[in-house]
Structure formats: structure tokens, C-alpha cells
Amino acid sequence: MGGWSVLSFFRRTKAADSSSTSNTPVFAVNTTELVLTVPELMTARDLNKATRSFSAARLVGRGRNAAVYMATLPSGAVAAAKWLETPPFGSSSTWSASDDAFLRQQVSVLSTLRHDNLGRLLGYAVAPDLRVLVFEFATMGTLHDVLHARADRAGRGGGLQYLHEAAAVSHGGVRSTNVLLFEGLRAKIADYDVLDQLPRDDTGCVINFGTASAYLPPEYLMTGRRIPLKCDVYSFGVVLLEILTGRASWDATMDPHGLVDWATPLLRKGGVEQWIDPKLGTHIALQCVHYYRPRSRPTMGAIARLISGIVGD
Numbered sequence: 001m002g003g004w005s006v007l008s009f010f011r012r013t014k015a016a017d018s019s020s021t022s023n024t025p026v027f028a029v030n031t032t033e034l035v036l037t038v039p040e041l042m043t044a045r046d047l048n049k050a051t052r053s054f055s056a057a058r059l060v061g062r063g064r065n066a067a068v069y070m071a072t073l074p075s076g077a078v079a080a081a082k083w084l085e086t087p088p089f090g091s092s093s094t095w096s097a098s099d100d101a102f103l104r105q106q107v108s109v110l111s112t113l114r115h116d117n118l119g120r121l122l123g124y125a126v127a128p129d130l131r132v133l134v135f136e137f138a139t140m141g142t143l144h145d146v147l148h149a150r151a152d153r154a155g156r157g158g159g160l161q162y163l164h165e166a167a168a169v170s171h172g173g174v175r176s177t178n179v180l181l182f183e184g185l186r187a188k189i190a191d192y193d194v195l196d197q198l199p200r201d202d203t204g205c206v207i208n209f210g211t212a213s214a215y216l217p218p219e220y221l222m223t224g225r226r227i228p229l230k231c232d233v234y235s236f237g238v239v240l241l242e243i244l245t246g247r248a249s250w251d252a253t254m255d256p257h258g259l260v261d262w263a264t265p266l267l268r269k270g271g272v273e274q275w276i277d278p279k280l281g282t283h284i285a286l287q288c289v290h291y292y293r294p295r296s297r298p299t300m301g302a303i304a305r306l307i308s309g310i311v312g313d
């Protein structure tokens, strides 16, 4: 079974949808919305058609493992097709059967997740030469791209709270490039735990990867061990620090280069509360990046409540 012709769409009018939040509309076509109920297996043909054979003109961005293309679905709606170029584990660029099995497992987990602040998986392809995940298209780019605009609404953490509390999964790769922004600057977390394994050395320590490792807590970098939910909270704290300071998580011009090491002594110095808007939540960020005691970092539920208390609903 494959191809967009068998996708399970159903139609609802806007009026019928207005009271519901559980089935967030994905595609908007005139006044009628089309909702894709489950991510469906797609063929290479479907994806070539949707992305004009993954043409350079459709390339939106590149990460460490993937290239992201703008795709036009048969409905006319726009989506983001993420072509996974390298497998999740090891340095080889060849996908093994267990890599594919891991990917399928991740797809089935992503398929069960539903929250207004999570980027939704719309479709996927796992073929010998093509592994692609199709997500909602972030019309306003990433938080990283637009950090200085209306950051308050991007930092509430509702999507992460849902992952931790309702779905009981950790994200594993919280960064400002994974906070996608949609109309009205609605923020959605993307990329949850998909292919986000960092290379380690023989002792289990994460090999320093500059930007990526700047979001990881010290216990993980130094020992390879982590409490997954507390690891996410630390990464979320780094995103908050990016918002607060306007600095990147890793910047060769800063001394030290990592944002946590650079910003926390400055923010702790005292007196900072007098000139920083309390709405910016300096205190919350510092709690999230608690260095020595991961268990002292707050839960995402507590953080979401604190932020809601500060900025209002």
C-alpha cells in the first residue's frame, strides 16, 4: 500500500472544527480544511512529484543528517520533506536493516503524538534509496531564524511538557533550529528523538560537536549517561538563554564559546533583574541549565506553569 491516492483524508468545515483541539487541521484549502489522520507510507514517485525530484530550487535547509525540501501535496498544501541522508548510528552512510527498523519504530512513535505545539508527521517513505519524513511546513522558519521577534510566545514549552507528561517520551534534540514557527508565531517542536544520536568515543563520552553539544548537559557530555527528561530540560534552558541574550548556543567569538558557560556567570552576577524584563524568565533559564545536579532541574510541567504565569495565556 502506498501513494497519496490511498491517504486517509477526511473533510470538515471550519465551523465543525472550531470547538475541537484534538484534531488540529493540517491543510487549509479555501474555507474547507483537510485533515490527514495518520502518516502514510509514500512512494518515491509521490515524493519526486511533490518535490520536483528533490530539485535544488525546493531545498529549504540542511542539517547534519538530512536535507529538507518544500513539497507540494496533491491537495496543493505545502509540506516539508526531510530526506534522511545518513543512518542514525555510526559513521557509515549505508543504511542497515536495523537502521531501517529503528526508523520505522520512530515513525510509529511519532504517529501517536498529538499536540498543538508538536510539528506533526504527515507521511514517510522507507525505501532502499530513500528515507523521508514529511512534516507540516513551518511557514515562518525556525526560532533560530527569527530569534529577535516575539520570542516570548515561542518559549512556553507546551510541546515538551506534552511529550514528557502525556506521551512519557523525551525529545533528545531540543534546539532553536528544532522550534518551528507557524502563522501568528505559533511555535511547534520538531525532530523529537529521530536520528538524533550523537557520536561517542570509546569511553561513552559524546564527541564534541560544537553547536549540537552546546545543547547537551555536562553529565551527558562527560559520561555518556543522562536522565532523558532532565537532558531535555537543560536543552530547553539553552534555548531560553538564546532568547534572553540573542547569542547563539555556540559562538567562536564568545569566551567561553558555549552559551551556558558564557551567560550563566553574567546572569547570576546579581542586579541583572533590575535591567532585564522579568517576562524574559532569567531565573527559569538558570534553573533549567543547573550544572551539577540534573535532578534539581525543574520538570517541563513546572516550567510551562511558570512561563504561563509570567506571560499570561
Ligand SMILES: Nc1ncnc2c1ncn2[C@@H]1O[C@H](COP(=O)(O)OP(=O)(O)OP(=O)(O)O)[C@@H](O)[C@H]1O
Binding pocket: 060, 061, 062, 063, 064, 065, 066, 067, 068, 080, 082, 119, 135, 136, 137, 138, 139, 141, 142, 177, 178, 180, 190, 191, 212
Ligand atoms: N517542518 C519544517 N518546515 C520548514 N522548514 C523546515 C522544517 N524542518 C526543517 N526545516 C528547515 O530545514 C533546516 C534543516 O533541518 P534539519 O531538521 O535537517 O536540521 P537542523 O534541525 O537545522 O539541524 P540538526 O542537524 O542539528 O538536526 C532547518 O534549519 C530549517 O531551516
